[in-house]
Amino acid sequence: MxxxxxxxxxxxxxxxxxxxxxxxxxxxxxxxxxxxxxxxxxxxxxxxxxxxxxxxxxxxxxxxxxxxxxxxxxxxxxxxxxxxxxxxxxxxxxxxxxxxxxxxxxxxxxxxxxxxxxxxxxxxxxxxxxxxxxxxxxxxxxxxxxxxxxxxxxxxxxxxxxxxxxxxxxxxxxxxxxLPKRSFIYPEDQVTNCSERFLAAELIREKLTRHLGQELPYAITVSIESFEQDREICRIAAVIYVERLGQKAIVIGKQGLGLKQIGYESRVAMEKMLDSKVYLKLWVKVCEGWSDNKHLLHKLGYSNDPAYLSTII
Missing domain, CATH: 3.40.50.300 (P-loop containing nucleotide triphosphate hydrolases)
Known part of the structure; x- marks a missing residue:
């Protein structure tokens, strides 16, 4: 045999x-x-x-x-x-x-x-x-x-x-x-390794990049401060970090209209992703030189560890 x-x-x-x-x-x-x-x-x-x-x-x-x-x-x-x-x-x-x-x-x-x-x-x-x-x-x-x-x-x-x-x-x-012959690594219904918190932060950054990428290509990152979800609504609070005070003014826009538009577009995208109503609150803060500082990059969620994506931000 x-x-x-x-x-x-x-x-x-x-x-x-x-x-x-x-x-x-x-x-x-x-x-x-x-x-x-x-x-x-x-x-x-x-x-x-x-x-x-x-x-x-x-x-x-x-x-x-x-x-x-x-x-x-x-x-x-x-x-x-x-x-x-x-x-x-x-x-x-x-x-x-x-x-x-x-x-x-x-x-x-x-x-x-x-x-x-x-x-x-x-x-x-x-x-x-x-x-x-x-x-x-x-x-x-x-x-x-x-x-x-x-x-x-x-x-x-x-x-x-x-x-x-x-x-x-x-x-x-x-x-x-x-592809090699191998047993499935992930459950059949899983589509990504990223958490909803991570994806929410990415959606905000996408809207920021599309609106302000020409002026602030690498100066912006987003951190989710809180993410609370129940049957009726998902409450998300996020901080947009920039590197200089002048950049903060650009993000907020005249009479706050820039930040309001970014918040609106982000919320609509999140509601589609989460299939839930979303209450989104945004702040803009200055974190000087974060994009050129290894310690700050790690603190803000930039890590080579693949497992990090399921927990960061």
Whole structure:
């Protein structure tokens, strides 16, 4: 009688899939599309994603654990930029599959930096050409594919549009095929490792980034002071931290209208996420130099520990 290996007895596939790429290439948009719901915030600003966020999709006998990471940048202006690069790089060693996202017909120094990092990675790497909806003639993709495949021996090249949803089923099928045989790591109904407190803080930061990202790209962070939920309403109190007094005035806006609008948009988004009425109270405080201070970064919830996301803020 032949003895079957443990792997042969396992009927399910499961693994970690890292989304890596430069800032604003569409990693968070892809994650949200794949999950069919919003887990990771998005904005047209570099390094909007600041933490390692898991998005879990389970179907039939497959569980894909996507890891959204901060965008990798060659220039590290502050301690927070260095931290974000480290978060992204540390994820690669844990991944069973890597999706390297690039923008079709655009290659930058940050893309080159990531290619250098990927040279020593043993996991299969899929090149994902995003934003193909911006290319009118699809045959124009061929030179782009040829350009990238000369730079690295990718397992496969898959063109997509994360925003439009183009070719995402094909990408998901290929990822599922490459996953190792393994028992599910998370319960089948779990979609993220992030707590509701964390997601609430991220929603506030998203609204701030969209309204004020040009003026305050890295100067803002959010801390949830209290989060109380009952059957009728969820009461949330949050502090928006800036680095200088002048930035506080920008966030609050003339006659408080800026903060009022951010609070309104955040509350609406939270009510949709929590499926509950939300009472949201916001304050703005100055914490000088927090984005360039390791101690303050840790205190404000920036940690490399993956388990930290379920408890921080």
């Amino acid at each position: 032949q003895h079957q290996s443990v792997e042969e007895n396992i009927l399910t596939s499961c693994g970690y899939v890292a989304l890596i790429g430069r800032p604003n290439v569409g990693k968070s948009s892809l994650l949200n599309r794949m999950l069919g719901q919003k887990i990771s915030i998005t904005a047209y600003r570099p390094q909007t994603t600041r933490h390692r966020i898991l998005g879990i999709k389970t179907f039939i006998n497959t569980q894909i654990i996507y890891i959204d990471t901060p965008g990798v940048q060659k220039k590290e202006y502050r301690t927070i930029n260095n931290y974000l690069n480290k978060v992204a790089n540390s994820t690669l060693g844990e991944a069973d599959i890597i999706l390297f996202l690039v923008e079709a017909h655009r290659f930058t120094q940050d893309d080159e930096l990531i290619l250098e990092i990927l040279k020593d990675i043993q996991a299969p790497i899929l090149l994902v050409l995003n934003k193909i909806d911006r290319i009118t003639q699809k045959h124009d993709l061929l030179p782009c594919i040829e350009f990238f495949t000369k730079k690295h021996n990718f397992k496969e090249v898959i063109p997509i549009s994360a925003q439009k949803g183009d070719n995402l089923p094909a990408l998901e099928r290929r990822v599922a095929e490459l």
